[in-house]
Amino acid sequence: MSSEKIPYKIYLNEDEMPKAWYNLRADMKQKPAPLLNPETYQPVKAEELEAVFCKDLIAQELDQDTAFFEIPEEIRSFYIMYRPSPLVRAYCLEEKLGTPAKIYYKFEGNNTSGSHKLNSAIAQAYYAKKQGLKGVTTETGAGQWGTALSMACSYLGLDCKVYMVKCSYEQKPFRREVMRTYGASVTPSPSTETEVGRKILEKHPGTSGSLGCAISEAVEKAVSSEGYRYVLGSVLNQVLLHQSVIGLETKAAMDKYDIKPDIIIGCAGGGSNLGGLISPFMGEKLRGEADYRFIAVEPASCPSFTRGVYAYDYCDTGMVCPLSKMYTLGSDFIPSASHSGGLRYHGMSSTLSELYHQGLLEAVSVKQTDVFQAAEYFARVEGILPAPESSHAIRVAIDEAVRCKETGEEKTILFGLTGTGYFDMVAYEKFHENKMDDYVPTDEELAVYRNNLPQIK
């Protein structure tokens, strides 16, 4: 162990920044199941994806063997504007909890979009630009991905069309305006602009929308507009690849001080931040070089890992995207309207799903009032106002640190603090006024969606 005192924040110098992304799948013996064509149910070929996705991104998506992808110079110079993100030793939190555990968090909220999503947004926009496209389409739920993508597109001079889940569009006008400030056009979804939107509106009049539905609209728009492709902010392997920059920076910073985490914790929506954070550490575990405990934290109201099934499912409500084998609640699943904490996607990254299936990754679900309690505690002690999504990881990091206090174990805990919560004050308000409930779906409710899963052998 280095005898130097660990600084409150560990930064990397510019020349210590990662120069390549790491593809975790290269070190997996049992690879994630391939994406399937939604019409033929056969493994999807690169050509079949080209109408929807950018070429270089398809190559990254389908590549299960190349361990490192060089980060293009232009992306690295964009990263430099807001990276490296700080790795913080949570001295204040440790002291307040009175735990012998050492707690670290990697903070991704230090950019205008307020989350880790910018790491993949700039990469996806870069490859779209390189291909000579005019623009990209996407969906956004709470708005972080749409904001990140509009920042990246405005930097590179690409057009950006965002379908925003209707309830968020109405509840988060400020997010919407940030996106418009960066030049994006923002449409509430479901809309009457697309065929799939009109169909969904007919079937469910007055619906407040869902991510799966907004994805279908964005895909349709991309496919039917000359010079446009669709980009997605989570779930896909390419997004995990880009987000590996989080884990690579963390590992490099920890290595400087000989720090070895025992437990690595991240919140899981579609799995991209968690996949990125754990990538280099999981790589070591897969190669038998080191061992770590990895914990995915999800909301009890949208429990894909802990109560979903491992099966092929549609990534979107309109069933236009390829099918992915993943832990899923079913593509029609929409979390209760009382759920405020984000992480509302019905499925999970196929890579993380396979790791969970093999027992290499654990998962826990937490109730939202417990999440907001942890968020508030953390804000008061460490000063950062956390995003509700990130606070799922805070909750479990605190629980683990308290356990160390009881057992006297000096574990080193690392968690991902994915973003800030400035745009989530309506949810914080609900919590403060005791208007937040902890609705958890019943087995019967979940069974309804599960029974609609596509039947694939």
Ligand SMILES: *Cc1c(COP(=O)(O)O)cnc(C)c1O
């Ligand atoms: C989008 C988002 C998440 C969840 O997405 P993943 O792909 O699971 O990482 C978590 N935290 C914040 C702040 C987000 O914006």
